[in-house]
Amino acid sequence: MRVDVITKEYPPNVYGGAGVHVTELVKALRSSIDVEVRAFGAAVTESGTTGYPDLAELADANGALKTLGVDIAIAQDVAGADVVHSHTWYANAAGQLAQMLHGVPHVLTAHSLEPLRPWKAEQLGGGYRVSSWIEKQAYETADKVIAVSEGMKRDILRSYPSIDETKVDVVYNGIDLTSWRRLDEPELVRSLGIDPDRPAVVFVGRITRQKGLPYLLRAAKLLPDDVQLILCAGAPDTPEIMQEVTGLVEELQAERSGVVWIERILPRDELCAVLSAATVFVCPSIYEPLGIVNLEAMACSLPVVGTATGGIPEVVADQLTGWLVPIDQATDGTGTPLDPERFVNDLAATLTHAVSDPGLAALMGRAGRLRAEADFSWGGIADRTLEIYRSLL
Numbered sequence: 001m002r003v004d005v006i007t008k009e010y011p012p013n014v015y016g017g018a019g020v021h022v023t024e025l026v027k028a029l030r031s032s033i034d035v036e037v038r039a040f041g042a043a044v045t046e047s048g049t050t051g052y053p054d055l056a057e058l059a060d061a062n063g064a065l066k067t068l069g070v071d072i073a074i075a076q077d078v079a080g081a082d083v084v085h086s087h088t089w090y091a092n093a094a095g096q097l098a099q100m101l102h103g104v105p106h107v108l109t110a111h112s113l114e115p116l117r118p119w120k121a122e123q124l125g126g127g128y129r130v131s132s133w134i135e136k137q138a139y140e141t142a143d144k145v146i147a148v149s150e151g152m153k154r155d156i157l158r159s160y161p162s163i164d165e166t167k168v169d170v171v172y173n174g175i176d177l178t179s180w181r182r183l184d185e186p187e188l189v190r191s192l193g194i195d196p197d198r199p200a201v202v203f204v205g206r207i208t209r210q211k212g213l214p215y216l217l218r219a220a221k222l223l224p225d226d227v228q229l230i231l232c233a234g235a236p237d238t239p240e241i242m243q244e245v246t247g248l249v250e251e252l253q254a255e256r257s258g259v260v261w262i263e264r265i266l267p268r269d270e271l272c273a274v275l276s277a278a279t280v281f282v283c284p285s286i287y288e289p290l291g292i293v294n295l296e297a298m299a300c301s302l303p304v305v306g307t308a309t310g311g312i313p314e315v316v317a318d319q320l321t322g323w324l325v326p327i328d329q330a331t332d333g334t335g336t337p338l339d340p341e342r343f344v345n346d347l348a349a350t351l352t353h354a355v356s357d358p359g360l361a362a363l364m365g366r367a368g369r370l371r372a373e374a375d376f377s378w379g380g381i382a383d384r385t386l387e388i389y390r391s392l393l
Contacts, residue, residue, distance in 0.1 A: 002034040003389060004081040004098070006074055008067075008090035010039035010049065015235045015265070016206055017292040018088050018111040021148075021173050028174075028382035033389075036081065038074045040067075040090065050077065064127030068093055068134075075101055083107060083389045089114060089131045092138035099141070105392040108138055109146040109171075112210075115159045116287055118333045119209040122238045139163060143392050146171050146385070149311025152289040169388055172314075173290045174378040180299035182369075185273040192270075193260045194277055199355040200228040200258075202278040202302075204271065204293045205285075207236035207245050210335070212284035212307065215344050217248040219284070221255065222348035227355050228258035230278060232266060275300040279361050280354040284347055286327070286335035288312050295376055298368030303361050305350050309335065315376075321368035323350050 005026055009019025022037075029035050036048055043051040055069040067090050075097035078084050085107045086095030092108055099106035114120065114132040121128040139145060139160050145168045147153035153168050186196040194200065201223070205211040213233060220229045231249070236242035253259045266274065275281065281297035283306040290311035294304050298315075304322035306312040309329065318324040325347050328338045337343040354361055 001082045001389065001393070002036065002080065003029070003083045003085055004036045004038055004078045006038045006078075006084065006086040006091040006094045006098075008040045008088050010037055010041070010044070011046075012044070013039070013041045017173070017290075020292050021109070021111065022087050024174060024176055024378045025382060025385065028378040029385065032382070032386060038077065038094070040070055062127040062130070063124055064130035064134075068130075070094075071097060074098075078102055078104065083392060085109070085389075086138070087111060089135040089138070093134045096138045096141055099143075105143040106138075106141070107144045107146065107388060107392070108142045109148065110139075110152055110156055110289065111148060112287075112289055113152075113155055113159050116155060116333050116335065117210060120237070122240060136160060143167070144169060144388050146388065148173050148290040149314045151309075151311040151314065155289070155310070171381055171384045171388070172376060173292050173295065174376045174381040175292070175295040175299050175372050176378060177299055177373055179268055180272060180296050182276045182301045183269060183272040184276055186277070188270065188273045189277040192262060192274065194230055194274065195228060195258065196277045198226055198228050198258060199224075199358065200230055200278040201280055201282050201305075201351055201355065202230040202232065202275060202297075203282050203284070204232040204275075204296070205283075207233050207241055209237070209241060210285055210287040212286045213245055214248055215286075215337070215340065215347060216282060216284040217245070217252055218344045219348035219351065220252055220259070222345070223352060224355070225256060226258075227279075227351075228260065230274060231259075231261045232271065232274065233261065234263045234265060271296075272300055275302050278302060279358055280305055280322075280351065282347075282351060283307065283312060283316075284325075285309065285312070286329065286337065291315060295372055298365075298372045301362075301365040301369045303354065303364035303368060305347070305354055307347075317367075317371060321364055321371050323354060325350050 007022045058069045071094035074094040078098035084098045095106045281302045288310040306316045308324040316322045330336045
């Protein structure tokens, strides 16, 4: 069996959870089947992988049209595959075109949904209408849709009610338990400006509306004075969200010590060391299909404080591997808290509780590692994905 995996992100061009997912899934699948990766970006040297740069003719076009140009180039090359598997709206058009052009089954994995990310209009302008159209067409015509959580499945069926529920399967994201592990390197974290002897809350994620970083920065004002806030945050969606976050960070740094902002993407070992030096991980997202970052933290034996939204409650076992923060959200697709002040206060109170008992936090962190080992290994996830491929042949 040959499966062609189509993706926006693939090493060395990985900046989010979808890229991590594809990278690890491909690695696990290649032990059983032939996998050809067709990725956006410059050519790479990895065997069985082809890079597709933007078309020169569309250099000045809207980002959504640039994406379509790459999708067309990819679709032509899928000839000969038994199954095509696309990830995110960027790749969905290539998957659907290949399905029609070559008569090959199209599987897509839902990592996010355009109707639930209306702030993307800030980034794409009119291209957001194009990306929404691409996604809708692909979901409604795909042979199988894989949701990364039960919460994501509910969102898919709510967003696209014409989809037959039986063609949507749930397969969780996974975690590489060998690479992600506890790593105590106090001198390394000191070189990054972090004091390993102080309690710390750590955030890892892109600077985008869905990650809820502005709410965290407001909540941080209410934390005990000795608590550090470590932000591993970069890749802003827009200049506007970057400006907002920069202003909030500078304001916080003027009020308290121990606010550390690391904007560069850390190598995995360095990030493991940062996670291992913290007391608790925080995921303040207002939209999160699952949240690979939570699994990464759990694999490093760190408890998680996460918003009770999307797929987060399926990863974070409340009061066992961390704590869930309640949230009442708008149903207009934005996920905006109906009472932002209450959400900020609840987030601050939960984080304060988490850092106030480091012994309990460490115990929950160890429980999180055990949960990651039991339920989120890539080998099991690859086996389930293979079952879906074979069901279409």
